Amino acid sequence: MSASATGLPTTRRTSPGEFFAQYGIVLVLVVLVVSMTILSPILREGQQLFLTPRNLIQVLLQAAINAIIAVGMTYVITSGGIDLSVGSIVALCGVLSAMVMRDVNTFNLFGLTFSLDGPIGAVMGFGVAVGVGTLCGFANGLLITRLNLSPFIATLGTMGIFRGIALVISEGRSIYGFDQEFKNFFAGRIPINETLELPIAVIIAILIAIVFWFFLTQTRLGKYTIAIGGSEETARVAGISVQRHKVGLYALCGFLTGIAGALLLARLNSGDPTFGGLFELNAIAAVVMGGTRLSGGQGSISGTIVGALIISLVQNAMNIFNVPSYWQQVVIGTVIVFAVVLDQQRRRASRY
Amino acid sequence: MNNLEKLLTIDHISKAYGAVQALKSVSFDLFRGEIVALVGDNGAGKSTLVKILSGLIQPTSGNLIFKGRPVHFRTPADALAYGIETVYQHLALVEQLDVADNVYLGRETYRWGAVGRWLGVLDRRHMREQTATALSQLHIKIPAPTLPVSSMSGGQRQAVAIGRAVTWGRELLILDEPTAALGVEETEQVLQMIEKLRDQQGISMLIISHNMQDVYRIADRIVVLRQGRHVATINKPDTSPQEIVAYITGAKEAQVAPV
Numbered sequence: 384m385s386a387s388a389t390g391l392p393t394t395r396r397t398s399p400g401e402f403f404a405q406y407g408i409v410l411v412l413v414v415l416v417v418s419m420t421i422l423s424p425i426l427r428e429g430q431q432l433f434l435t436p437r438n439l440i441q442v443l444l445q446a447a448i449n450a451i452i453a454v455g456m457t458y459v460i461t462s463g464g465i466d467l468s469v470g471s472i473v474a475l476c477g478v479l480s481a482m483v484m485r486d487v488n489t490f491n492l493f494g495l496t497f498s499l500d501g502p503i504g505a506v507m508g509f510g511v512a513v514g515v516g517t518l519c520g521f522a523n524g525l526l527i528t529r530l531n532l533s534p535f536i537a538t539l540g541t542m543g544i545f546r547g548i549a550l551v552i553s554e555g556r557s558i559y560g561f562d563q564e565f566k567n568f569f570a571g572r573i574p575i576n577e578t579l580e581l582p583i584a585v586i587i588a589i590l591i592a593i594v595f596w597f598f599l600t601q602t603r604l605g606k607y608t609i610a611i612g613g614s615e616e617t618a619r620v621a622g623i624s625v626q627r628h629k630v631g632l633y634a635l636c637g638f639l640t641g642i643a644g645a646l647l648l649a650r651l652n653s654g655d656p657t658f659g660g661l662f663e664l665n666a667i668a669a670v671v672m673g674g675t676r677l678s679g680g681q682g683s684i685s686g687t688i689v690g691a692l693i694i695s696l697v698q699n700a701m702n703i704f705n706v707p708s709y710w711q712q713v714v715i716g717t718v719i720v721f722a723v724v725l726d727q728q729r730r731r732a733s734r735y
Numbered sequence: 736m737n738n739l740e741k742l743l744t745i746d747h748i749s750k751a752y753g754a755v756q757a758l759k760s761v762s763f764d765l766f767r768g769e770i771v772a773l774v775g776d777n778g779a780g781k782s783t784l785v786k787i788l789s790g791l792i793q794p795t796s797g798n799l800i801f802k803g804r805p806v807h808f809r810t811p812a813d814a815l816a817y818g819i820e821t822v823y824q825h826l827a828l829v830e831q832l833d834v835a836d837n838v839y840l841g842r843e844t845y846r847w848g849a850v851g852r853w854l855g856v857l858d859r860r861h862m863r864e865q866t867a868t869a870l871s872q873l874h875i876k877i878p879a880p881t882l883p884v885s886s887m888s889g890g891q892r893q894a895v896a897i898g899r900a901v902t903w904g905r906e907l908l909i910l911d912e913p914t915a916a917l918g919v920e921e922t923e924q925v926l927q928m929i930e931k932l933r934d935q936q937g938i939s940m941l942i943i944s945h946n947m948q949d950v951y952r953i954a955d956r957i958v959v960l961r962q963g964r965h966v967a968t969i970n971k972p973d974t975s976p977q978e979i980v981a982y983i984t985g986a987k988e989a990q991v992a993p994v
Contacts, residue, residue, distance in 0.1 A: 603843050603855030606832070610840060613831035620789065620826055621841035622812035680831040 407725065408672055408689050415696045423703060432703050436579055446695035447588035448650075450688055451643040452662060453669040454595045455520075455636030457687045460670050461599070462632050463612040463679025464527065464534035469640045469666055471545035472519045473659030476644030478553045480512040481654030484561035505565035512645035513638060519545055520637020524630030542663070549656035558654040569649030584646045591639065596684040608632060612679025661712065665694055668715055672722040694718070739766040741803070742939050743788075743819075743907060748797035750783050757783040759963040760797065765907065768937040770929070772944060772954035776983055779960040781943050785909055788941070789821035790814035815841070820904030824912040827896030828884045835859065835866040835880035838899045869902045870895070873928070890921030894928065901932060908932070908940045914949055922949070929953055947976040959983055 423433035432438060452469050459466045484507065488499050499507060519541065526537040572580035599605035607628050610618040619625045643662075648654050671677060672693060673686025694715060701711055743765040750758040758780045765771055775781050786792045788799070790808030799806050801817055808814040814821070828837045839862045845851045846858040866880040875894045877887070884892060893913060900908050913929070914922040930953055932938050944950050950957060957974065959967040959982040966989040967982045981987035 598854075601856055603845075603857060606836060606840075606843070606857060609831055610829045613829040614826065617823075617826045617829050618840070620791065620811050620821065620823060622810070622815045623841050624810070624812075680829075 408674060408686060408693070412689050412693055412696070415693060415700070419696070419700055419703075426704060433699075438699065438703075440579070440582065440585070442692070442695050442699045443585045444582045445698060446691045447582070447584040448643045448646055449662070449665045449669060449694060450588045450691035451591050451646070452636075452640050453666040453673075453687045453691050454591055454684060455639035456666045456670045457673070457675050457682050457684055458595070458599065458608055458632050459534070459636045460667070460675050460677060461612045461679060461682030462608045462629060463615065464629070464632070465538065465667070465677075466520075466523060466633060466636050467535065467538040467663045468519065468523060468542040468545055469636065470659035470662035471542045471549065472516050472637055472640045473644040473647060473662055474656050475519065475545045475549040476512040476515045476641045477648040477654035477658055478549045478558055478656050479515050479654075480508045480645060480648055481558035481561045482552070483511045484508040484565060485558060500562060501564050502568075504562040505568055508562060508565045508648075509569070509645050512648065513641040516641020516644060517634050517638040520634040520640070521630065523637065524633035527633065528626040528629050546656065553654070553656045555656060559652070561654075566649045566652055569646055570652075584650070587642065587646065591642070592684060592688050595639075599682060599684055604631075609680055609682065612676075612681070614680075664719070665691075665715060668719045668722065669694055671719060672725075677723070690722075739768070741765075742767045742801070744798075744800035745784070745788075746798040746800055748784070748787060748794045748799070750780075750787065750792070751795045756963055758787075758794070761960065761963075761965040762797075763958050763965060763968055765939055765941060767939055768933060769955040770933055770940045770942060770953055772942050772950040772957045773960065774944065774947075774950055774957060774979060774983060775960035778962070779983075780963040781960055782911070783963075784960070785821060785911055785941075785943060788814065788819065788909060812841075815903065818904055818906035819909065820900035820907070821909040822893075822896045822900045822911060822913065824915060827899075828892055830885040831883070833881050833883050834870075834877055834887075834895055835863040837884060837895065838862070838866045838869070838880075838902060840899075842903065870898045873898050873901060874931075875928075888921070889916050890918070890924060893917060893921070893925055897925065897928060901936070901938065904938065906939065908938055910940060910942045912943055912945065914944070914946060926953055947979060950979070951976045961985055961989075964989065 419433040420431075424431045452473075456466060456469065484504050487507070488504075497503070523534075523538055523541055526532050526541065527534050530537070569583055572582050573586065574580045599608070607618065607623055610621070610623065611625055611628060615625055644659070647658060651658070669690035670682075670687050672690035673683050673688070675682040675686060697714055697718065698711055701708075701714065741764050745761060745763050745765075747760045747762050748758055749756070749760050761780070761784065773781050773784065783792070787794050787808070790811040790813045793807075793809065799808070806813075806817060829840065832840070836859075843855070844858045844861050845856055846861070847854070847856050851858075863880040870877060870880070875898045877891055877895060884895070887895070893916070897908075897910070897913065900910075910929070914925055917925060926949060929940065929942070933940060942950070942954065951971065954971055957967075957969045957971065957979055958965065959969070959979065961983065969979070969982075978987065
C-alpha cells in the first residue's frame, strides 16, 4: 500500500474475481507443472519424464521462439492491432538468411577479398534475418498507416505475400549447406554446471523479455503504445505522431520475428519456405492468455511469457503422453478460446 | 473590445469536403482574457472550425493570425506548441492511463539524463508530483494522480481534462461541449472553474455548447454559425438567449454581410 501525494490510499481491495483474473494464468501454469509432475510417473510406469532438468530445458527451448515473437505481438495487440504475418516472416527470414550464407562466401572491397565463412558469415546471416524481418514489419506498418487498411486485412495479405516470396526465391525447396558457425552459435548451449546447459535461444528470449518489459512499463514507447490502443484519436490530439509510432511497432514485431527466424534456422539446420506455419496462432494465444486485451490499451509482457510457457508445457505434456501431434493444434485452438473467455470475464470483473 | 489585445484572428476560413462546403469564409477575432461561445445547430461547422484551430485538419482557404503573425497548423502538435489546447468531448483522456500519465500525455519528462531521454525513460514520480500540485492549484479534487481514469466520474474526468489543458494551454483553451455529459452539480462545478480561469488567470476561451443557459451565463461574446456561415457576433449585454436561438435557427437574418 502506497500513499499518494494527497494522502489517500491508491490501491483498492481486490475481489476474488479480480484476483483470479489477474493471477489466474500463473495458477494455470502452477497446476500444469504440479499435475505433470504427479501424472508423469503414474502414466509412464514409474518413470519421471517430466520433472528432469533435461526435459524442463526442453520446455524452455520450445517456448523461446514463440515467446520472442509473442513479445513483439504484445506491443502490436496492445496498440489495438494484430500481426498475422509473423509465421510467413519467419519462413522468409530463414530462407533468405540461409541462401545468403550459402551463396555469398567472399566479398571484395578495394581489391581485397574477404572470406565470409566462419563468425563473419554467422553475423551476416543473423543480420539478414533481422533486417528482412524488420523490413517486413515496416511494410506491414506502411500498409496499415498509409493505405489505411485494418491491421487484420493488411497482415492477412502480407501473410500470403511473404510466404509466397519465400516459396518463389527458394523454388519451394529447403536451403541447406550454410555456415556451420551460425548453427553452432545460435543453436548452441552455454554450460551452467556439469550437467546443465542453457540454450542460447532461451538466454536471448529472457533478455528480450526483460528489455521489452522495461520498455512497455517504464518508457514513452510503452506509454504511447497503450495510449494508441486505448484511444487513437486522443493520442493524436495530444500531439503524438500516431502513424509513425504504429509503423515503429510493426517494425519492432518484425525485428523480433526476424530474431526468432534466425534461431529456428539454426535449430533446424535448414531454411524452408514452409516453416513457421501457425506461428501467428501460437504467438496470439500466448499474448491473449497473458492478459493483453485484444481490443488494445492494456498489455503485459510477463503475462505473455507465462502464456508461452503454458503452450510449451501443453505440447511437452502431449509428447510425454504420446498424444499424436495433430491433436496439439486442437488443444492450442481450444486454449485460445478459453483465454478469450477468461479475458471477457476479467473485463466484467474490472467494471464495477 | 478595441482596448483589448487581439489573440487570434480567424480570417476568411473556408473548408470544403469534396462538394460539401463545411465552412464558408468565416472571420472573427478572439481577444485576450475573454470567453467566446461558438454556437450553431448540428452541421453549422463548429467542429470543423475547432478541428482547424487545433491542427487536426487544414482549411481549404483563409488564414489564421496568432498574435499578429500568420500561423499554419499542420498537426495537433503545431497548435499545442502555440499554447492552444483543445478539450474534446469524447477524446479528452485515455481511460487506460492514470491521471498523471494523461496530464503529461505527449509532454513526458524523463529521468536518467541524456540516456534516459534517448530511451524515453519516464520520470513518473516527477510527473505525479507536478500533476498533484497543478490540479490542487486549480482546486480540482481527485483522490490521487495514480488513479486510473476509467474509475473516475464524468465530472472528475472533465475537471482533469480541463486541468490538463490549463496546465499546458498558456494562450487559448478550446472547450468542446464541456458540460454536455455532466449532471447538474458537476455542470455547475465546471462552469465555476471556467469563470475562475478567466477572472483569475486571464485565459482566453472558445467554448462550443448547445446549452443556451450555460452560454448566456459564461460567455462575453457569442459567435453564431449557420450552415457553414458566420451569421452573427453578439456582445452578451446586447442580447438574450431567445435572440441567439433565433440566429441559430435562421429565424433572424444574418447580421454579418457575406464577404
